[in-house]
Amino acid sequence: MDNEGNNPTLSFVNGNSMIEHQTLVHGIFELCARIRDQKPLVHVVTNFVVMNQTANALLALGASPTMSWAQEDAAYMSKISDALCINMGTPVKGRIEVMKTLMTLAARMDKPVVLDPVGSGAGAYRTGIAKALFALAPRKIIRGNASEVCSLTGTNYTTRGIDNTLDLEHARQILAGHGRTHGDGEETGTDEPGWPSILVSASSLIVSGQKDMILAPGRRMILDNGTPLMNSVTGTGCILSALTAAFYAVTDNGFDAAVAASAVAAIAGELAAEKASGPGTFMPHFMDALYNMNEKNLAARLKVESTAS
Amino acid sequence: MDNEGNNPTLSFVNGNSMIEHQTLVHGIFELCARIRDQKPLVHVVTNFVVMNQTANALLALGASPTMSWAQEDAAYMSKISDALCINMGTPVKGRIEVMKTLMTLAARMDKPVVLDPVGSGAGAYRTGIAKALFALAPRKIIRGNASEVCSLTGTNYTTRGIDNTLDLEHARQILAGHGRTHGDGEETGTDEPGWPSILVSASSLIVSGQKDMILAPGRRMILDNGTPLMNSVTGTGCILSALTAAFYAVTDNGFDAAVAASAVAAIAGELAAEKASGPGTFMPHFMDALYNMNEKNLAARLKVESTAS
Amino acid sequence: MDNEGNNPTLSFVNGNSMIEHQTLVHGIFELCARIRDQKPLVHVVTNFVVMNQTANALLALGASPTMSWAQEDAAYMSKISDALCINMGTPVKGRIEVMKTLMTLAARMDKPVVLDPVGSGAGAYRTGIAKALFALAPRKIIRGNASEVCSLTGTNYTTRGIDNTLDLEHARQILAGHGRTHGDGEETGTDEPGWPSILVSASSLIVSGQKDMILAPGRRMILDNGTPLMNSVTGTGCILSALTAAFYAVTDNGFDAAVAASAVAAIAGELAAEKASGPGTFMPHFMDALYNMNEKNLAARLKVESTAS
Numbered sequence: 001m002d003n004e005g006n007n008p009t010l011s012f013v014n015g016n017s018m019i020e021h022q023t024l025v026h027g028i029f030e031l032c033a034r035i036r037d038q039k040p041l042v043h044v045v046t047n048f049v050v051m052n053q054t055a056n057a058l059l060a061l062g063a064s065p066t067m068s069w070a071q072e073d074a075a076y077m078s079k080i081s082d083a084l085c086i087n088m089g090t091p092v093k094g095r096i097e098v099m100k101t102l103m104t105l106a107a108r109m110d111k112p113v114v115l116d117p118v119g120s121g122a123g124a125y126r127t128g129i130a131k132a133l134f135a136l137a138p139r140k141i142i143r144g145n146a147s148e149v150c151s152l153t154g155t156n157y158t159t160r161g162i163d164n165t166l167d168l169e170h171a172r173q174i175l176a177g178h179g180r181t182h183g184d185g186e187e188t189g190t191d192e193p194g195w196p197s198i199l200v201s202a203s204s205l206i207v208s209g210q211k212d213m214i215l216a217p218g219r220r221m222i223l224d225n226g227t228p229l230m231n232s233v234t235g236t237g238c239i240l241s242a243l244t245a246a247f248y249a250v251t252d253n254g255f256d257a258a259v260a261a262s263a264v265a266a267i268a269g270e271l272a273a274e275k276a277s278g279p280g281t282f283m284p285h286f287m288d289a290l291y292n293m294n295e296k297n298l299a300a301r302l303k304v305e306s307t308a309s
Numbered sequence: 310m311d312n313e314g315n316n317p318t319l320s321f322v323n324g325n326s327m328i329e330h331q332t333l334v335h336g337i338f339e340l341c342a343r344i345r346d347q348k349p350l351v352h353v354v355t356n357f358v359v360m361n362q363t364a365n366a367l368l369a370l371g372a373s374p375t376m377s378w379a380q381e382d383a384a385y386m387s388k389i390s391d392a393l394c395i396n397m398g399t400p401v402k403g404r405i406e407v408m409k410t411l412m413t414l415a416a417r418m419d420k421p422v423v424l425d426p427v428g429s430g431a432g433a434y435r436t437g438i439a440k441a442l443f444a445l446a447p448r449k450i451i452r453g454n455a456s457e458v459c460s461l462t463g464t465n466y467t468t469r470g471i472d473n474t475l476d477l478e479h480a481r482q483i484l485a486g487h488g489r490t491h492g493d494g495e496e497t498g499t500d501e502p503g504w505p506s507i508l509v510s511a512s513s514l515i516v517s518g519q520k521d522m523i524l525a526p527g528r529r530m531i532l533d534n535g536t537p538l539m540n541s542v543t544g545t546g547c548i549l550s551a552l553t554a555a556f557y558a559v560t561d562n563g564f565d566a567a568v569a570a571s572a573v574a575a576i577a578g579e580l581a582a583e584k585a586s587g588p589g590t591f592m593p594h595f596m597d598a599l600y601n602m603n604e605k606n607l608a609a610r611l612k613v614e615s616t617a618s
Numbered sequence: 619m620d621n622e623g624n625n626p627t628l629s630f631v632n633g634n635s636m637i638e639h640q641t642l643v644h645g646i647f648e649l650c651a652r653i654r655d656q657k658p659l660v661h662v663v664t665n666f667v668v669m670n671q672t673a674n675a676l677l678a679l680g681a682s683p684t685m686s687w688a689q690e691d692a693a694y695m696s697k698i699s700d701a702l703c704i705n706m707g708t709p710v711k712g713r714i715e716v717m718k719t720l721m722t723l724a725a726r727m728d729k730p731v732v733l734d735p736v737g738s739g740a741g742a743y744r745t746g747i748a749k750a751l752f753a754l755a756p757r758k759i760i761r762g763n764a765s766e767v768c769s770l771t772g773t774n775y776t777t778r779g780i781d782n783t784l785d786l787e788h789a790r791q792i793l794a795g796h797g798r799t800h801g802d803g804e805e806t807g808t809d810e811p812g813w814p815s816i817l818v819s820a821s822s823l824i825v826s827g828q829k830d831m832i833l834a835p836g837r838r839m840i841l842d843n844g845t846p847l848m849n850s851v852t853g854t855g856c857i858l859s860a861l862t863a864a865f866y867a868v869t870d871n872g873f874d875a876a877v878a879a880s881a882v883a884a885i886a887g888e889l890a891a892e893k894a895s896g897p898g899t900f901m902p903h904f905m906d907a908l909y910n911m912n913e914k915n916l917a918a919r920l921k922v923e924s925t926a927s
Binding site for chain 2 (some may be wrong): 666670673678685686687688689690691694698901902903904907909910
């Protein structure tokens with residue numbers, strides 16, 4: 001399950017020591033450069049609301065998107081694509097079956113996967129789909145807001161539609177305690193040895209919100225980048241999931257991919273916000289910022305709030 | 310059916326007296342402020358062409374969109390949402406069934422509904438769907454162009470695709486005469502006592518076009534705002550319908566909601582047109598204008614052409 | 619099949635002589651003016667990723683889009699629309715059936731059709747659909763990248779997803795040799811008399827890429843306009859197909875329509891690129907450029923690289 005340990009590609013994120021800012025920035029930009037160079041084909045099955053913007057964000061980053069969810073296309077697309085991103089928004093029945101097929105095929109081919117459990121926790125139907133998908137491909141990153149990611153632990157957290165209602169620290173405790181017991185069957189929420197269940201079922205988790213928390217066994221990083229305008233535009237979370245898949249296509253390290261994608265998306269958001277006069281002009285500038293992203297921008301803006309093993 | 314009478318929330322639109330501009334503007338902006346404060350969850354089932362822009366317009370206004378049309382989601386979404394907007398564009402069979410379910414659930418919960426009968430009048434298939442949906446939820450606003458709204462009276466008006474072919478005055482006569490007879494079974498088109506059938510089956514009607522006409526039993530207002538650029542971009546009508554649902558979520562008065570939404574959308578259009586160099590740059594600026602809408606803009610631009618009881 | 623010969627409407631493209639730049643520009647702009655004047659209703663069934671942008675591009679050009687793929691709508695929409703554009707991206711089963719119905723109806727009514735075989739060559743499923751659609755309506759223009767168009771000849775060319783992998787000259791040879799034999803059953807690839815099979819099954823072909831090649835029996839033109847930014851935005855090819863249908867709605871000459879659409883789209887791209895700071899701001903400016911296109915822009919920018927009979 002833990003591919004990172006066996007196949008390390010970048011060491012810029014080291015939970016056991018102080019991270020040097022410049023090394024981290026350089027590592028992130030190195031992954032951007034790989035995407036531009038390799039142009040990975042990212043297969044995204046996502047909701048109808050954000051398809052166009054998701055494809056455009058991947059192109060702006062330098063990746064190549066393909067968005068088909070035809071069951072008949074599944075085997076071929078799985079064969080030729082470099083990563084898979086599954087976003088379960090607008091979960092119409094037939095599409096869920098295709099998502100399962102694609103995740104199963106990805107697992108068989110050891111292809112990197114990002115799962116975005118949109119609205120998980122908002123009703124039994126969506127939560128059930130999220131859990132079924134979560135069980136499928138072992139080599140995957142989960143990207144969602146705190147409510148969505150935490151709903152995968154089996155406990156139900158109040159969610160109104162797709163709005164998040166959990167704060168980051170609470171989410172951290174829920175996720176850290178998942179699957180741990182004190183003999184009496186109760187979750188502890190403490191940092192006792194052994195990784196929480198949800199972390200061993202995924203390469204890493206991105207809990208995104210005002211700040212982004214990235215978790216993997218033995219690693220945790222909180223990034224404090226982004227702009228409130230990203231909450232006034234639909235699809236910024238879905239786009240982050242797709243960008244994460246592009247990064248995961250060029251590194252075997254799920255934690256690195258998650259950190260790089262979160263940093264790049266949030267910093268592109270900051271750059272766009274400076275040029276925008278509202279959420280409408282924000283999105284075009286966000287795409288431009290992804291397209292024009294350089295190491296200098298990353299270095300000047302990246303804010304790591306905390307990191308821990 | 311006539312919820313307004315029983316549950317008045319704003320009195321800024323008074324068909325029996327000259328409306329004071331400042332009071333009207335203040336009333337409209339008060340509703341904008343409520344949306345920003347309450348962030349109503351607006352459930353929109355709309356056509357695939359304008360989903361993204363519709364969700365973004367709701368976010369820009371301060372509301373929260375959810376766009377699912379999964380039958381399995383219907384009960385949950387109905388429970389948690391504050392208003393429903395049904396737009397029957399690209400009317401694929403399965404989605405129409407979900408629309409019916411959602412309108413029935415909304416009626417049961419007395420939830421405000423906006424129905425956008427896209428293309429009603431353009432062929433028997435669409436007109437039939439529109440009439441079936443029209444019959445379902447009593448507490449609803451109808452928003453369409455003149456051809457679409459008038460097609461609901463049962464008479465067929467020529468429509469080429471989704472283009473409007475009726476002028477406002479003709480539409481007014483058709484709607485005013487609906488269900489009235491001179492004993493000989495003929496419609497009269499005159500203002501005899503009693504409300505036309507179509508008006509007692511809805512809280513209000515928005516007949517939108519170059520000018521917007523808002524009708525309710527005993528009330529009529531024509532707004533002369535907007536810009537021709539809104540006709541060179543797809544979805545401005547669909548967006549108006551969704552915005553109307555957001556307003557209807559924060560007031561029980563369907564006429565108020567219709568007037569406020571029409572005014573805000575058209576004035577946002579005017580503001581955007583001043584910054585745009587064509588229909589492409591118009592849309593981002595339109596979103597920004599919704600996001601930045603303030604009472605001063607409304608006061609400076611609102612043009613009420615006529616009002617009548 | 620060869621409607622052009624029987625029903626010539628413009629003679630600005632003459633394969634047998636040097637084309638005069640000014641005449642060509644004037645002919646193209648004349649078709650733009652017709653679209654703005656006649657506002658043809660273009661029925662587009664296209665993939666979910668680019669629906670909004672496609673509808674907006676048609677509106678910006680002056681045409682009127684309708685995007686329905688409801689089987690129940692098919693007969694009515696066929697009756698009222700002036701041209702049909704079929705784009706087989708995201709090829710979900712049910713929609714393919716509607717595409718076939720619409721192309722059959724278009725053939726019956728001698729309505730102009732543009733077929734965009736997105737991803738043909740990328741797997742047996744898509745290639746099979748493309749060939750089935752290709753066989754249906756005789757009066758059609760094919761618009762695709764080199765891999766896609768060449769895949770229709772029956773030979774398989776490597777395609778990674780929807781990315782093109784053939785250069786223009788290679789594509790020209792494949793298409794020129796299609797269906798010609800030297801008695802021994804081998805394709806020749808030479809310019810012997812008689813038209814290649816693929817050319818007699820269509821009014822014209824647009825092989826689009828960095829340069830656009832337009833082919834018809836006895837005619838060939840290569841246009842060297844456009845901008846690399848068009849490759850960093852999804853849907854520019856799909857949009858070109860829809861614009862081609864708008865041009866084909868106002869002239870019986872498929873070669874003229876193909877040349878005019880390719881020139882206008884690529885030049886709009888150049889104009890947009892000068893105002894854009896990346897692919898995000900490119901698209902709004904592209905729409906504006908279509909909307910504001912004038913003869914002066916065309917004259918200053920049109921670059922015909924070569925033309926031949």
